[in-house]
Amino acid sequence: MTVDKDYALFDAGTVTLQSGQAFPGMALAYKTFGTLNARKDNVIVYPTSFSAQHYDTEWLVAPGGVLDPERYFVIIPNLFGNGLSASPSNAAARFAPGAYPCVTYHDAVAVQRRLLQEVFGIEKIALVYGWSMGGMQAYHWGACHADMVERIAVVCGSARCSPFNQVFLEGVRAALTADPAFKDGRFTEAPRAGYRAMGRVYAGWALSHAFYRDELWRQSGFASLEDFLAKTWDVNFSRRDANDLLAQLWTWQNGDISRCDAFGGDLDRALAAIRAHVLLMPGQTDAYFQAQDNAAEIGKLTGARTATLRPIPSDYGHRAGNPHNIPADCAFLAQAISAFMAQ
Incomplete structure (x- = not known):
């Protein structure tokens, strides 16, 4: 240790x-x-x-x-x-x-x-x-x-x-790996566009219909929906290495x-x-x-x-x-x- x-x-x-x-x-x-x-x-x-x-x-x-x-x-x-x-x-x-x-x-x-x-x-x-x-x-x-x-x-x-959960994660993975930095099965540099796309996809799943309908993001001080998305989900995953994210996505999808x-x-x-x-x-x-x-x-x-x-x-x-x-x-x-x- x-x-x-x-x-x-x-x-x-x-x-x-x-x-x-x-x-x-x-x-x-x-x-x-x-x-x-x-x-x-x-x-x-x-x-x-x-x-x-x-x-x-x-x-x-x-x-x-x-x-x-x-x-x-x-x-x-x-x-x-x-x-x-x-x-x-x-x-x-x-x-x-x-x-x-x-x-x-x-x-x-x-x-x-x-x-x-x-x-x-x-x-x-x-x-x-x-x-x-x-x-x-x-x-x-x-x-x-x-x-x-x-x-x-x-x-x-x-x-x-579950199969439904796996499909959700496929959407997350697809958004991240659509970035041109993804080559030969791995990222060769930080996928800036991929991080943002992943965050935008994730935002729709992580929170509920009622959360967005009732604008609960206002309780955290955001001025608009775009303000909430830009300041949270656009940058949320960029703090992590993209290859690390792919590794954990695999673990999640294969969990049983x-x-x-x-x-x-x-x-x-x-x-x-x-x-x-x-x-x-x-x-x-x-x-x-x-x-x-x-x-x-x-x-x-x-x-x-x-x-x-x-x-x-x-x-x-x-x-x-x-x-x-x-x-x-x-x-x-x-x-x-x-x-x-x-x-």
Whole structure:
């Protein structure tokens, strides 16, 4: 383990991925909050979401907040491909041009488990909490490492990427890769037009019909719809390396808790393997991680200690699950998680 800035790096060594490809020096960036108790059972794992680094999501970790570091030892593992953990932007030189490996959620969660066990000696997790791609990782934790996990909270996520969700992501990918900087399967320079096009496509999916109809962007101080789009979505993805974005899009599209040797593609069997308490919190107006997906999953969680479906009643679409500066949605999450942890 090496320490850099405000986070640490766990060097997993050479990791054999699900694909069979070897990934040398596969580093996992993570940040911790709070204190690990003597029993090492006050652990919350909080994986990151698409394009996010821990800087973007750690606001949820606050005394008295949704994830309270005064009670819990919170670990944020950065998902591979986000520019801090192993990603095309920092590890592509280890591979032939255009041959950067495809990394699955199974690969990511396996390394996260090693981090917990090898660095901290953790064998029990009180909660895996995740939003969006983080929620998909929470599901993978519950299915693949049921021996460790007491609770999972899946916020605006699902057990696998639905066909509808995959089509949404194809639109995002097409907008980004239409930029002339995309050559021979990778970006050779920053795709300025591609970033903007990707953001404009994403804006229509990330927020709801009601959000735009009722001009809720005005609550954040924007003067017009164009002002909102230009100052947020036009620049949102340009802070990330474009090849990193493609790597994470692949992980997202291929997300499926059953796509492994243990379950052989049988989603029902994978869901039934989860033994934790499960809280599914879809966004009521989420366009791509739709509430109906979680509604279909909950009846198949036959091995779970408890399974609760609690949609977030919000007009903020997918963003309701990461409600920075949305007080009502944040309060809803805080109350729901507090009650869930009391079970």
